[in-house]
Amino acid sequence: MRSPLTIALLLTTCIGAYAADLPDPLEDRDFLWNGAPSPELSELGRSLFFDPILSGNRNIACATCHDPALGTGDGVSLSIGEGGSGFGPERVTQDGVIGRVPRNAQPLYNIGARAYTSMFHDGRLELDHMGGFPSRLRSPAKEQLPEGLDNVLTAQAMFPVLSAIEMAGQPGENPIADAVAERNLRQAWRILADRLAAIPGYAQQFVTVFNDIETADDIRFDHAATAIAAFETVAFRSDWSRFDARLAGWPMTTTEEAGLKLFYGKAECSSCHSGPLLTDHEFHAIAVPQIGPGKDQGSDGSYAVHSGYPHRVEDQGRFNVTGEEADLFAFRTPSLRNVALTGPWGHNGAFASLEDMVRHHLDAVASLASYIPAELPALDTVIQPVRSRAGVSYQALSPMKRGTYDLRDIWVHSSERLRNEIARANTLAPVDLSEEEVSRILAFLETLTDPTAIDRSYLVPTAVPSGLPPQPGRDDACLRDSHSLAGAKALPGEAEDLPEPRCVGREDNTQH
Incomplete structure (x- = not known):
């Protein structure tokens, strides 16, 4: 030796x-909120990330395609989005779909780093250095994107809920999809915010977390996007x-x-x-x-x-x-x-x-x-x-x-x-x-694999305020095995000694 x-x-x-x-x-200062948003903010974002309430038909969550047990993706080349049933490679078209998602679900590891100044595979959401939009961001929403979004990660969370093939659903199925089809994006975000405001558990959390929210009527969807970004910053940081x-x-x-x-x-x-x-x-x-x-x-x-x-x-x-x-x-x-x-x-x-x-x-x-x-x-x-x-x-x-x-x-x-x-x-x-x-x-x-990232299924909550089953479905036995990795800090040079749990056979809790 x-x-x-x-x-x-x-x-x-x-x-x-x-x-x-x-x-x-990487250091804390390299991340939004210096790597430490308030626990209340990130916990609200956690609930929203796994809650199908944000989809037009209440049948798919952010985490359905960004599974913490599958490399923050879903293990397939091109996802089956809205209208599907099940998770990961076992997901199928239950109610029928208009097509498959055309690009791979992007990994979310370290997505809260300040170095990111654009989002998506083509960077279509990015900082607006020309100052052409009030939001100071260039995006497919153009002038409809609200002002006051603090970073591109928060802005990114505004968009999957607008995609007919990902989360919004089809015109005629729900008011959100109808608003999107009419290019009234602000109305779609307003409907989603009203949904959250009508749920007492969410309304109370928003009032507690945000200083500019006094009653449920003050909730806007950019508040929800901020919480999701905070959760992603903490939950998917990976530098061990x-x-x-x-x-x-x-x-x-x-x-x-x-x-x-x-x-x-x-x-x-x-x-x-x-x-x-x-x-x-x-x-x-x-x-x-x-x-x-x-x-x-x-x-x-x-x-x-x-x-x-x-x-x-x-x-x-x-x-x-x-x-x-x-x-x-x-x-x-x-x-x-x-x-x-x-x-x-x-x-x-x-x-x-x-x-x-x-x-x-x-x-x-x-x-x-x-x-x-x-x-x-x-x-x-x-x-x-x-x-x-x-x-x-x-x-x-x-x-x-x-x-x-x-x-x-x-x-x-x-x-x-x-x-x-x-x-x-x-x-x-x-x-x-x-x-x-x-x-x-x-x-x-x-060597770029962080052993604490192999399976972060402990992030999936037992329940969310909407009362809908969180997605992806939980396997509590697996979660008990992997929970010890939550926040684990491997000693340098000893990462190979950490366990590598894998969740399999998780229950399908999709609702339509």
Whole structure:
């Protein structure tokens, strides 16, 4: 066994070549509220995060797609949102859906860091440096976004509740969906705030937490968004990995250290995955294959002509925000914190294994050309609106229409022309790494896993003020096993000794 002096000498020697590239450790001041919002505020946000009351049909919560037991995602490439039943990979279309969510559910680890100045895969919510909007934020809501939002994370919480495919539901199903369909976003937020105000347990919490709320009538949805952001800042902070121990001066294994050296050296991973969050917060086109229905963007109309559906299947990423050609098919550089937990990988979950995602970076264009589309969760029932004088109703697609509908999930990748457009936009240069070097990088990426983040199911409350079952469903036996990890602080270098609980077979408490 090596002595502490020997370890220190070895560590000092290997640090020399790339120490300047290593980030400083994360500190409380790097987070909103300096990492410590009031317990009352974050507890209110906790209830809201797991409560289906925020969805139009009261059937899906934020946590349904951001499960603390599944890397703060849901374990699938593209989620089944509003209208689904169950959780994670077992989620199915119970009442029928209009489609699948077109992008992968983003991980939430360290999402409360001040370094985030934009949100979503394409950054469509960001600080408004031009001063064009009263809210000082550029967003799809434009001038309807209220003033006084303190940060982009709070603003982000205003938007999933407006998405028909994620939480709002369809026109004709509920007043929130109707308001969204009419682009009256302020009315949709007002209806949600009134819902919360009508629940005594929530009303009392809001009055207690916010100084500008004297009665339930004063509750606004941006108050709820603030609470959710506070909860996310505390609940998903994650900086107790072996990598953090390394930043504090503790050694890694020889293989991990070799991977770190490659990451910050020859492989040039850190040219984009930099800083303590391992992201440059920029947007890059790296030729990730497109799977799924896209974002109804682009000029190509071939799918519409073939299927009869007025739907464009491309997802052009950041370009749809900026209009700059350099941003075509560019997406946010993801943080690599807990990256081994957050698959499938890519902005649309195109890669089922972390190794495949890493290998894509070796030659992105060749990887795109040889890619075989990932299998997406089956949509058992797809519905479409039927309008009449009586209003809007929904019916399942016929088998014939369903066949052409499903083509949208593979249309772009199946088209050589559209695939080549993604390849032409690529900005990622090839890198030549041996099999051993790839293995070393993968070993280093495993050190980014915080053992306390492996399963945070203890965050799921037993009950919420609305009286609806919290989502995702609880497995109390599993929660007892994992509760000891709540707020756990692994000793540097000893993280491998902590347990790794996993929740399985959780009860489906979805209500419709």
